[in-house]
Amino acid sequence: MGVDPGLRRLALRTLLAAFPGPTPPEWATALLADGLAGHVLFAYNVADAGQLAKLTADLRAARSDVLIGIDEEGGDVTRLAHATGSPYPGNAALGVVDDPDLTRHIYAQLGVELADSGVNLDLAPTVDVNTDDDNPVIGTRSFGADPVRVAAHAAAAVTGLQEAGVAACAKHFPGHGATVADSHLELPTVDAPLDVLRARELPPFAAAIAAGVRAIMTAHLRVPALTGALPATFSRPALVDLLRRDLGFTGVVITDALEMRGSTLHSGGIPQAAVAALAAGCDLLCIGARVDAALVEATAAGIATAIRDGRLPLARVEEAVERVAALSTWTGHAPRGGDAEPGIGYPAALKAVRVEGPLDGLGTPLVVQLESESSIAVGRVPWGLGPHLGVAHQLRVVADRTDPATLLALAAGRSIVFAGRRVHRLPGAADLIESVAADAPTVVVEMGWPSSWRPKNVRAFVTTYGASHANGWAAAQSLHLP
Known part of the structure; x- marks a missing residue:
């Protein structure tokens, strides 16, 4: 039938x-x-x-x-x-x-x-x-x-x-x-x-x-x-x-x-x-x-x-x-109200940034993006500090496949900024960050939902409460990256 x-x-x-x-x-x-x-x-x-x-x-x-x-x-x-x-x-x-x-x-x-x-x-x-x-x-x-x-x-x-x-x-x-x-x-x-x-x-x-x-x-x-x-x-x-x-x-x-x-x-x-x-x-x-x-x-x-x-x-x-x-x-x-106001999200994202510790004197750091899987809801969307770095150099790594000595050699005496999402949940991330921070000025930028975890030895911990393009720009502004 x-x-x-x-x-x-x-x-x-x-x-x-x-x-x-x-x-x-x-x-x-x-x-x-x-x-x-x-x-x-x-x-x-x-x-x-x-x-x-x-x-x-x-x-x-x-x-x-x-x-x-x-x-x-x-x-x-x-x-x-x-x-x-x-x-x-x-x-x-x-x-x-x-x-x-x-x-x-x-x-x-x-x-x-x-x-x-x-x-x-x-x-x-x-x-x-x-x-x-x-x-x-x-x-x-x-x-x-x-x-x-x-x-x-x-x-x-x-x-x-x-x-x-x-x-x-x-x-x-x-x-x-x-x-x-x-x-x-x-x-x-x-x-x-x-x-x-x-x-x-x-x-x-x-x-x-x-x-x-x-x-x-x-x-x-x-x-x-x-x-x-x-x-x-x-x-x-x-x-x-x-x-x-x-x-x-x-x-x-x-x-x-x-x-x-x-x-x-x-x-x-x-x-x-x-x-x-x-x-x-x-x-x-x-x-x-x-x-x-x-x-x-x-x-x-x-x-x-x-x-x-x-x-x-x-x-x-x-x-x-x-x-x-x-x-x-x-x-x-429904009425179609309002006019477009391009760019209003960026100052809003900057207001959300929270900084623990000093960010002065970072110079031109090595920026290390800790790769992570996106949820199905988020999908494959670009994130991080990369589009906002200027002359700073960015490296993408998987935390538990990365040797701290390699990062220290690449930094060559410069400071190191780690950027990640839900960093405390990434396999190997805590050990990697704490090992590097023992030998180089280190900052962590958390772009996911933050936890109470704070790594040992880092100079500063920055929380953006998101990983959008606007959040990445806000983090770069806060770090005063060249």
Whole structure:
């Protein structure tokens, strides 16, 4: 038996797909004409501003109310500036500066760029409270470890984006900040009682809702006290009882990518995950980055079959479609406010730099970038001091494959600056830095989420709270590099 055309169209209205390349393939626009809610854009879809504007215009020509989403958080997670690094500091830096007006201004500028490019849904801000220094996936994407501070900046970020006419999406509900696992790769657990969750994880979501956030994204993680064995994405107690009834959210609930292991490990596959997410109370299903027409059709067919078989109530899917349609309508009528202000992210990043120890007299140092893996959320984006060094020399090394004597010989009596992300977690980094610092003036620049670790013998420790292009410039300015 084939898929009922009416049910297929209804199912498509709940899906956010994706496609490869700088121009939409025919299937991507044809599905929009058939009812697909929209597409999420990734770095491989973005070459430059002109190309992106043409791409979004092509999508809008297929259907005028299409949702065009993107993960543009500024800071370490950027799609618009994936080739160079973001010209804005990320959330951790903004949280350290702790000026909600500045956060609103930065996010308004992000919104202006997105609106000018034709994007109408930003899958940001991240409003997780990063309470674990070893969190592998949130870190500098968070405004901080204090729920009150994160809540204030969450509201400011939502306000800034939506003043520019771009729908904001607060993520990752009910909170990904206390995890030590990456939901792209496995199913994390936050084993905390509900009173802790309400005091620690939920205030930023409540603040975003009060600020009028149009969408909230679910997390593929377990909170046993709330979700039992299920990920939050598949949990009615999390999405209906807590988010809808207790917190009063009336907007669109969007899933994190259903292709992530935190989703598929439990559900058995993307079509099955789509049915479970809709049944739990999600409205708009983000399939992921690796999408083709066959996967979209299989997912829509899975939803349609579940409706026909009675496993998924028709009324639940119709409710989801109504909410998605309301979001599309809002994006079509939202005012496009504000003018572009190029360069405003750089002084903002400089305000976030924290320096422990003297930085005078470094001369022209040897700069050593400690290589590290990026999380899947960040992707391959340039980072570090390299673009801002002038005549200083930079060397890229893997810490546990590098002999201290080699670096000392290359420095030839000069000072040495180590730059890294989450340096305390890099294998061999602590021993390498402390060995070098015993024989040469040494400075460490931490460009990831900082810990309490401080290496022995170093002259200074500099924290930027991010690794964007703006953060790198701010670090170079602070070091007074020639």
